[in-house]
Amino acid sequence: MSNFMNLIWNEQIKLYAKKGTWVMFAVLLALALGGGLITKFFGTESDFKEYGDDWQTELQAENEELTAEMENDEFAGFVNEMVIAENNYHLENNIKPLPYDGWEYVLENSFLTSVISLFTIIVAAGIISNEFKWDTIKLLLIRPISRSKILLSKYVSVLIFAFTLLVFLLASSWIVGAILFGLNGLNPMVVQDMMPGYVQNDVLGEIVKSYGFGLVTLVMMATFAFMISAIFRSSGMAIGLAIFLMMAGNAIVAFLSQYEWSKYILFANTNLKQYMNGMEPPIPGMSLTFSIIVLAVYFVIFMAAAWAAFTKRDVAGN
Amino acid sequence: MSKPAMQLVNLKKTIGNKPIIKGLDFEIRAGEVFGFLGPNGAGKTTTIRMMVGLIDITEGDVLIEGKSIKTDFKGAIQHVGAIVENPEMYPFLSGWKNLKQYARMVEGVTDERIKEVVSLVGLEKAIHEKAGRYSLGMRQRLGIAQALLHGPSILILDEPTNGLDPSGIREIRKYIRNLAEKENVAVIVSSHLLTEIELMCDRIGVIKNGELIAIEEVKTAENKEGLKEVYIEVEPMETAKAYLDTHLDNEIGVGGKELSMSVKREEIPHILKSLMEQGISIYGVRVLQATLEDKFFDLIGENTIE
């Protein structure tokens, strides 16, 4: 076991000895900071508004103002309607609106998990193929350690890296958000537009959910890139293929959705959010359980293929 | 005779349909330096890759300290330290950190041990520099250090002198001899240059086109004929030749300013002394030590890569 920890330690050292890895962290920090500044200085005014004790009257006045504005200016329509709908939700359910805060900023930044996916794919794609590129693979594999164990240590290292990026994103978003917007307590309630309708939830639960959904795609695509890297021993191919599929996944599913079997496509199942809030599945016959099973099957296939390629094949010169 | 450290049993490798290694059978004993000699493409590296489990064995087996590399990989490989072709290191890590990587993969390699090995290969000064900045010779030394870390009983070095300067080669040679004699390590050294390894090897196995075509004890090979080709630059030439013709049984050849003859080693001082006593000036003496080399060329013939 200590042996296995050492292998992971080795992988982390190799990873962080490279500048590119630090660039990834810098990019995430820049995105968290930049996003915060943009929201702060270009955000919708009403979001930041602090309401007093008489907030119901304030909201009603606001609604009237917005309605009037819509009559004069046809372009104000869409945004104003949304604000009005949200205000009405607050009024109907007797929820006092809270100003935008750091927690909400963290929640909004969950879309950056796709950037983490991208970085994780790059690392997963390189972690095996680089050893072949540098030709260090032969020194790595002539130790009294099975190839399976080395492969597993590399895979676990990729997951640890993804997790580190995630913690870093959460922490930097939270700090940026807290500084720029303040915090409405330790775990405030947030009202979100769930299209259709608004829902109020506690923010920590929502953060866990939305980042968690992002992780599904991340893990699947990283595992895919890892497999390609093990089979073809080329990081370029693994990165290219994984990123292309990640980007084009939804389009592929949409394009093929007329066919029954399209529900078995990986990308039709990576977005587990589609089953929340009682939404209809995109393709009939799909359900949360169905998707989880499909994902599990893909995962096992990816890992088995990576394992077979890495443990069985000759390591000869090129 | 001690039990073999490594044993090759009818070892074969076929890639695609092409037989690359066609049945190797030999053993390497503890405490000996075994030279694995063959022209480019003979199959040295392929054989070594099979010895360390980097590639599958098509047929036959490699037994290391009695353990099969096929069925007991860990049991077998733990006794082995190796360089396979060029020892490539992580270019972005220092030499020291490269060694730490490998130290972490086995039990019981302390920092003290790493330092010891580093000083053995003479890399103390550069050890904290990035390996990417190392010269070929320095990489070769780091490669040897990496192979020695865990104190293996079998050391496999694929062309270890590749890229080393003459003094580097001499050091490595001395060190390899030392390992074999003092620590009873079995060392396998591959090369395509006889002159580079004949000085450090006890035995040399010659491989060509995937087949072992000869195994020679180095010392007996040198002594078998006992005769050495000696060239002496003399003046005046005619007087010297006439004198030697009458006083030696051997045939005396003339080439340029030199006389040549095949004589026993112990005869050389005697011949020189008598020539000087005849008032003949001697400008130079060359002794050709080519017996093994000749044999090598006889054995492998033209170096045709198939």
Ligand SMILES: Nc1ncnc2c1ncn2[C@@H]1O[C@H](COP(=O)(O)OP(=O)(O)OP(=O)(O)O)[C@@H](O)[C@H]1O
């Ligand atoms: N992966 C491979 N696929 C096909 N043929 C191969 C492969 N690897 C090696 N060979 C062939 O096997 C033969 C032996 O190659 P090997 O590298 O073992 O030679 P070598 O004795 O180490 O030569 P050198 O002195 O040049 O290092 C060569 O003819 C080579 O073309």
Ligand SMILES: [Mg+2]
């Ligand atoms: Mg070779």
